[in-house]
Every structure is written in C-alpha cells, then in structure tokens.
Amino acid sequence: MxxxxxxxxxxxxxxxxxxxxxxxxxxxxxxxxxxxxxxxxxxxxxxxxxxxxxxxxxxxxxxxxxxxxxxxxxxxxxxxxxxxxxxxxxxxxxxxxxxxxxxxxxxxxxxxxxxxxxxxxxxxxxxxxxxxxxxxxxxxxxxxxxxxxxxxxxxxxxxxxxxxxxxxxxxxxxxxxxxxxxxxxxxxxxxxxxxxxxFSGEIQRLSVPFFRLSAIGAGIMLVALASIMQSVPMEVLFVAGAAIVLASVILIDRRSDTPLFPSDAFSLNSTVGIGLWIVLLMPVAQASTSVYLVMTLQNLWGYGPTKAGAFSATFAIAWSLFAILVANIQDPRRRAWMIRLGPTLLVSGLAIIVFGFSLDEPLVVMFGQILIGTGFGISWGFLSQTVMEAAKSGERDRASALLPTLQSAGYAIGAAIAGLAANAVGYPLATTPDALRHASIIIFAVSTIIGLGALLAGYALPLRKKTMLAIDLPKL
CATH class of the missing domain: 1.20.1250.20 (MFS general substrate transporter like domains)
Structure with a gap:
C-alpha cells in the first residue's frame, strides 16, 4: 500500500x-x-x-x-x-x-x-x-x-x-x-x-559525553540505592540527590554541542517538553502496583503466587487490548482526548485501588488495576507518536530514543518513592491485616497524588492543530 x-x-x-x-x-x-x-x-x-x-x-x-x-x-x-x-x-x-x-x-x-x-x-x-x-x-x-x-x-x-x-x-x-x-x-x-x-553517510566524529552518561548512571544508582535503604531520612537524601544529579544533567545537556536529549526536553511550554513529563510521571505513579500489589495480595488476602500474578497481569491485558482497540482512531481531536484520558484513568484506577483496600474488596482493586492498564493502552501510542512528530528539525531521533529510556527511569524512580512511602508507614513491619491494609492504602494514595502531575500535564499538552495534523496525515 x-x-x-x-x-x-x-x-x-x-x-x-x-x-x-x-x-x-x-x-x-x-x-x-x-x-x-x-x-x-x-x-x-x-x-x-x-x-x-x-x-x-x-x-x-x-x-x-x-x-x-x-x-x-x-x-x-x-x-x-x-x-x-x-x-x-x-x-x-x-x-x-x-x-x-x-x-x-x-x-x-x-x-x-x-x-x-x-x-x-x-x-x-x-x-x-x-x-x-x-x-x-x-x-x-x-x-x-x-x-x-x-x-x-x-x-x-x-x-x-x-x-x-x-x-x-x-x-x-x-x-x-x-x-x-x-x-x-x-x-x-x-x-x-x-x-x-x-549507513550511507560519513561516520560522524561526535565526542562521547562520558560525563553526562556517567552522571545519568549515578543518578539512577542513587534511586536504586534509595529503594533498599532501611532508614527513611537516608531514602529521602538519596532520592533528593538523584533528582539534583538528573536535573543537572538535563541543564548541562542543553548547552552541549553533542546533546543526548531534545533541546526542549522537560520544558513547560512545548509539546515535546510536556509530553516527556507525562511519559515520566505515568510510570512513576504506576510503579507502586508493580512493586507492592502482588505482595499485598499474598499477605493480606492469602493469594498464592499464580493467582496473585494473574491478578496483577490484568494491567498488561488491559493495556494490550485497548492499545489495539484505539489504534484505528484517526481523528486528531479524538487522539488528543485519548492522550488526556490516559492519565485521567491512571489516577482514577489508583484511587479505586485505595478505595478497594479500604473496603477490603479484591474485585474493586482489580477494577482499579484494569483502569490503570486501560489508561496506558489508550494513550501511550498516541503520546509517543506526538512527542516523536512534534520534535524540532533534526531532533526526532533524540526525542524518539528518549521515550523507552524515560519509561524505565520512571519505573525506577517510582519504585524508590513507593519504597520510601512503604518504609515510612511501616509496611515491612506490618504483622496484622489492619496494619498491612493501612500501609498499603498510604502507598497507593501517594502514587495517586503523583499521578495528578501526569493528569495536569495531559491537559496542559499544547496539541496544536498542525501537530495533530502531522500525526494524522501520512508521510509523502
């Protein structure tokens, strides 16, 4: 064709x-x-x-x-x-x-x-x-x-x-x-x-930014170390240190002759910048369910590994199913609303998980998990494509390549934040159902609050007519 x-x-x-x-x-x-x-x-x-x-x-x-x-x-x-x-x-x-x-x-x-x-x-x-x-x-x-x-x-x-x-x-x-x-x-x-x-062109003599790459590795390592610290003050210190290191990398990268990221990465006034915030914040918010949901199902409701794993996998099923269902949407306005609806469903799903644990109702929690997967499924492809095609001339490769990297970083940061919340409310030491339920509610409530950042970014995303037309029209 x-x-x-x-x-x-x-x-x-x-x-x-x-x-x-x-x-x-x-x-x-x-x-x-x-x-x-x-x-x-x-x-x-x-x-x-x-x-x-x-x-x-x-x-x-x-x-x-x-x-x-x-x-x-x-x-x-x-x-x-x-x-x-x-x-x-x-x-x-x-x-x-x-x-x-x-x-x-x-x-x-x-x-x-x-x-x-x-x-x-x-x-x-x-x-x-x-x-x-x-x-x-x-x-x-x-x-x-x-x-x-x-x-x-x-x-x-x-x-x-x-x-x-x-x-x-x-x-x-x-x-x-x-x-x-x-x-x-x-x-x-x-x-x-x-x-x-x-490769038909000449091999470019681009200097390798070892310092920035090492700093990225160090920042993510600080995040990973924060997730295994047993002291809440140390966890806060490591997460704050990681944030400072990674933010510094972005600022230095903008002034570099060999940038790793798009020039408007994480800016608050461009489609690429705000889109990357959504790409980061959605996994940060969702990571708590990946880390703590299966464990909580087993310890609170006595689920076996297989049953708990199948329960958790409803997220992936919903993501896949709805990604397929919405892929036929071509109308730019509907695509724009799918992007905004994704973080909305994410926040709704996390809030429902909190509500489900407070009611002690597994089916309510599962419904929340399905909503989260649905949110990713209906928005992730359109969001990724929007960032790719809104990138400035000559920056599309950097914008596109950053998407999976940022998703992984979001999960790492989210796991660390969830671990910080868990240790702060005594999740590892919870020995009674009430204590475990209370700690779980706090963990997922914190994730819900983080998700609000993605939701706000979704509605702030400047999906201009020319951007959405670029998504809708085939390349000539």
Missing part, C-alpha cells in the same frame, strides 16, 4: 504485508528481547543463586541491568547518528548476547552481574534505536498500530515469560532459561541486516 493512501485506509493487516512485515517483526522482536528477558531472569535467578551462591547480591542483578539499560538508552540516539541504525543495533545486540552467554555460563554471582550489566547496555540501545526507527520505517497512519503490536508482545511476555522460564528451569536448568535469548538475538540481528539500510 502506498504512503499516499488515506489514513482511514490503514489496516492491521498492512503490518504483515511485504512492505512492512519484516520491519514489524524486527521492532517487535527488539521489544521481546527486553520484555522476555526480564521475566525469564526473575523466574530463573532464584534457582541460579541456589546453585552458585550469592543470594545477598540477587537484587543487584536487577539493579545493574536497569541502570545500564537507562545509560545505554540515553546514548542510543547519539550512536545512531554516529554509526547508523544498522551498526548501532547489530553492535548492541552482540553486546546483549555476550552478556547473556556470560550470565548463562557463570560460576559465580559476580559473573552473573557482569553479564546482566552487558545485557542492560545492549538492550537499552536496542530499545532506544527501535523507537527512533518507527517513524522512519512506517508511514504516520501505521505508527499507532505498531505501538499496539508492541503492547501485545508485552502481554505475551507477561504470561509466557514466567511459564517458559519456569518449565526450563524445573526440567532442564536455569542456564537454559537464560539461553533462550541467544536464538532470539541472532534472529534479531539477521532481520536488522535485512530491513535496516546500510
């Missing part, structure tokens, strides 16, 4: 045509590497530490992966500009595979941590570069459908990842669960060579 087709002619089946099937598969596989890897490791790692030891370091396997993935993602646009998309993707995939092999054949927890750090760097660059490629490989009318397809990949990973990893770990070895990434990575590399054109 030609790019000159009318927006209303866009169909889901077009993603599977000869023109776009390889690109769709490649980008979805890039998402799958990230999504499945997280679920595979979380399921198999406890068995791994039972064999090789190092249980006191198990949390660092996740922390280092997150920190290095954010640093890798922050450098994604720069690497794409310097070496081209194909080289950046293939190189980062090889780094990811090297990390996978090191972790899979590790004889100590130290080796697992090294492998996880390499996986993080590689996957961070892959995610950022894949986002930057979406507006290059697809006409505007199909972009929302690409995000819908990626949401489906996340939902499949949420269910299939733990199942496959559990079966392999139980019947073969935890190492086999890690090694699933190898064929996926090799297929990704082969598809990259097929669909991503060779």
């Amino acid at each position: 030609s790019d000159h087709a009318q927006p209303s002619d866009a169909r889901w089946s077009e993603l599977l045509t000869a023109d776009y099937s390889a690109a769709t598969t490649t980008l979805c596989l890039g998402v799958a590497l990230f999504a499945f890897n997280g679920f595979l490791v979380s399921t198999s790692l406890p068995t791994a530490v039972g064999e090789i030891g190092g249980i006191e370091l198990i949390s660092w396997a996740f922390t280092l992966y997150l920190v290095f993935s954010i640093v890798g993602g922050a450098s994604g646009a720069l690497l794409k500009a310097r070496f081209g998309s194909r080289t950046a993707l293939v190189g980062s995939a090889l780094v990811f595979l090297a990390g996978t092999l090191i972790a899979a054949f590790a004889s100590s927890m130290t080796e697992v941590l090294i492998g996880r750090a390499l996986q993080g760097v590689g996957e961070g660059i892959i995610a950022a570069t894949c986002y930057a490629l979406i507006p290059e490989l697809f006409p505007s009318r199909l972009v929302a459908k690409v995000f819908g397809a990626e949401a489906v990949v996340w939902a499949i990973a949420a269910f299939g990842g733990p199942l496959v990893s559990g079966m392999l770990t139980e019947h073969l070895s935890w190492r086999a669960a890690f090694l699933i990434n190898v064929p996926l990575g090799l297929i990704f590399i082969a598809l990259t060579f097929r669909i991503v054109p060779r």
